[in-house]
Amino acid sequence: MTDKRDNANSGTGPVTQADVARFANVSTATVSRVLNGSSLVRPKVRETVEQAIAQLGYVPNEGARALARRRSNTLGAIIPTLNNAMFAAGMNAFEEEARQNGYGLFISVSNYDAAQESFLIRQMIERGVEGLLLVGNTRMDEARDLLQQSAMRHVCAWAYDPAAGAPNVGFDNAKAMYDLVDHVVDCGYRKIAMLAAMQAGNDRAQQRVQGVRARLAHHGLKLHAFAETRYSVQWAKKAVVRILSSGADAIICGNDVIAYGVLSSVKAKALTVPRDIAVVGFDDLPLSADLDPALTTVRVPAHQMGQRAALELLNAIEEDRDVRGYQLETHLVIRDSTMQL
Secondary structure (H helix, E strand, C coil): CCCHHHHCCCCCCCCCHHHHHHHHCCCHHHHHHHHCCCCCCCHHHHHHHHHHHHHHCCCCCHHHHHHHHCCCCEEEEEECCCCCHHHHHHHHHHHHHHHHCCCEEEEEECCCCHHHHHHHHHHHHHHCCCEEEEECCCCCHHHHHHHHHHCCEEEEECCCCCCCCCCEEECCCCHHHHHHHHHHHHCCCCCEEEEEECCCCCHHHHHHHHHHHHHHHHCCCCCCEEEEECCCHHHHHHHCHHHHCCCCCEEEECCHHHHHHHHHHHHHCCCCCCCCCEEECCECCHHHHHCCCCCEEEECCHHHHHHHHHHHHHHHHHHCCCCCCEECCCEEECCCCCCCC
16 A cells, blocks of 8 residues: 655645655644644644654745635734824834734825725725734725725724723824923913814814814914914924914924924025924924924824724734723923023
8 A cells, every 4th residue: 555655745835734644644734723722632633743744844825824714814004194203103113012922914005085095995895804903093985884884993093082992092083182282382472373183084183273272262362363283394384374374483293204394385484493482293203302403292102002002902802802992191391492581
């Protein structure tokens, strides 16, 4: 009788499960059970199969195994841009946590385009990702329908709204502005303007504007001037011109990148920060501490947020339950771009 081992991988192609089965003198079903960690395999048989795998140099086809298990061990993330260091920091932490838990990561960029985000969500679902990170809570109905119909586990970061209808891992953007406004008012500034990010389709920008208006009202004040701009130094330099001509004595910026453009424009007009006008940002990007003057801003826990978002997704996947939200806190960082009058 011919030993099955004599015919194991007699060709020149890659080693298959069938080759391993022949070599170990077992069925392909037994090999599959060993690869999937089944407790139904007797220890001696398992040892024989594992030795065959090692001797033949068999590498499991993870794609086929994922289909069989309906598992891909992959997460997805769709973010507005990679040009912002804040998103990059969050994604680095998200990827690191996923990798340490044996998961890969697909990252796509929507460029703040809601239709593009919907398309990318569909792509992620088709790729079989097991969990998805999105940014903010504002998106098209098509995207919401896709997420609901596919039962895709997902988490929305950079925001925290218990009424959003989706689990959030992030912070309250409106309340994050309160300490910043309080500080500017306490310094003695009263003609307070705001250069915000474009609010259309961006709930984070909307909520930051709402937070500034609400907290100014708390102090009996209104915005002295207001304008919107893209997240860009060059666009901010253009957009701030009207605010500077309004006689404002302080400018609250939608994020640090916008603040960099404002500082550049202020200096070009031979004005001094903060003596002539105070400037504050939001995010606390690494560069903000090294500017002249150093920028007063709000520190966002980007690394912790990315890490926590990954953990909430992974725990929900492994425990076969819904994703849970998690609220993080921001912190005011006072530097030289504001001063007590």
